[in-house]
């Protein structure tokens with residue numbers, strides 16, 4: 001299936017324009033582990049605590065960098081004790097930080113509590129992230145677009161700044177990808193969608209944005225069409241262990257998930273977005289990029305934590321190769337292939 005995305009990608013000289021610009025949030029993730037979550041008003045003793053780089057913007061930037069893309073993250077960090085933690089985390093993964101702005105005050109924080117069954121609750125305090133400005137984004141896009149191919153954005157920073165970034169990115173010839181997470185509490189302006197090449201909601205986000213209850217492939221296709229009618233070139237609805245559905249003006253394609261044993265589903269969507277962006281930036285087709293993104297999402301759920309669970313390219317290539325040989329073996333024995341994609345008109 002060729003489509004508008006592949007046409008736009010073909011217009012990019014990937015030898016010179018292969019970078020990924022991520023516009024998004026950065027947090028310090030403070031995670032406590034306890035046998036159970038406390039009741040309201042209760043204090044309990046926990047068993048462990050971790051402190052790592054997080055935030056959807058940072059996670060997607062790290063995922064794209066682990067996919068071996070050249071990445072620049074546009075975001076804001078505070079001047080508090082968490083500043084060093086998040087900057088070191090980004091540097092360790094070779095994420096470019098030329099367009100991070102230091103703002104007086106606190107860095108964003110995600111406070112996560114996890115119990116023995118993996119159940120969790122999360123409070124995110126955006127702090128510095130809400131100070132991301134359109135001026136900052138404009139400077140970054142002007143400087144980076146000539147050597148970049150893809151922009152990744154999410155909704156943990158102000159929606160109007162995200163909108164400006166997508167418009168600017170689109171005008172500069174970038175392939176724009178919006179992960180509309182977390183689901184917006186107020187409806188996004190309808191004109192946002194025309195600046196989005198690929199929207200990548202999960203079931204919950206697709207349901208909340210479109211009003212169509214996404215529970216299976218057919219309802220995901222309906223939701224995908226909702227986005228296309230509003231101007232996106234493609235909608236890629238992720239369905240966790242049920243895979244993903246790609247909807248374009250040519251029709252829809254269902255991708256089966258890679259079979260894995262999930263232990264912690266956090267950051268699957270971020271691994272997915274980072275690998276999707278990295279693949280497209282390298283000049284790979286939309287289908288190849290989606291397949292790698294799905295392998296990355298599958299690997300992320302086999303490990304605990306958010307940024308620590310983001311896989312490296314060699315691991316993603318290995319899982320993809322294993323699935324291919326498993327599917328060749330099962331095709332020989334005339335069994336259904338585990339990762340066969342099903343095209344639908």
Ligand code: ADP
Pocket residue numbers: 181202203237238239240241243244257258259260262265266267268269270272293294295296297298301
């Ligand atoms: P989010 O983390 O945004 O909710 P999803 O849970 O839909 O996103 O995961 C994104 C992608 O990661 C899925 O489309 C799928 O390819 C992969 N994935 C997620 N969970 C699993 C799982 N349990 N088994 C295999 N692949 C998974």
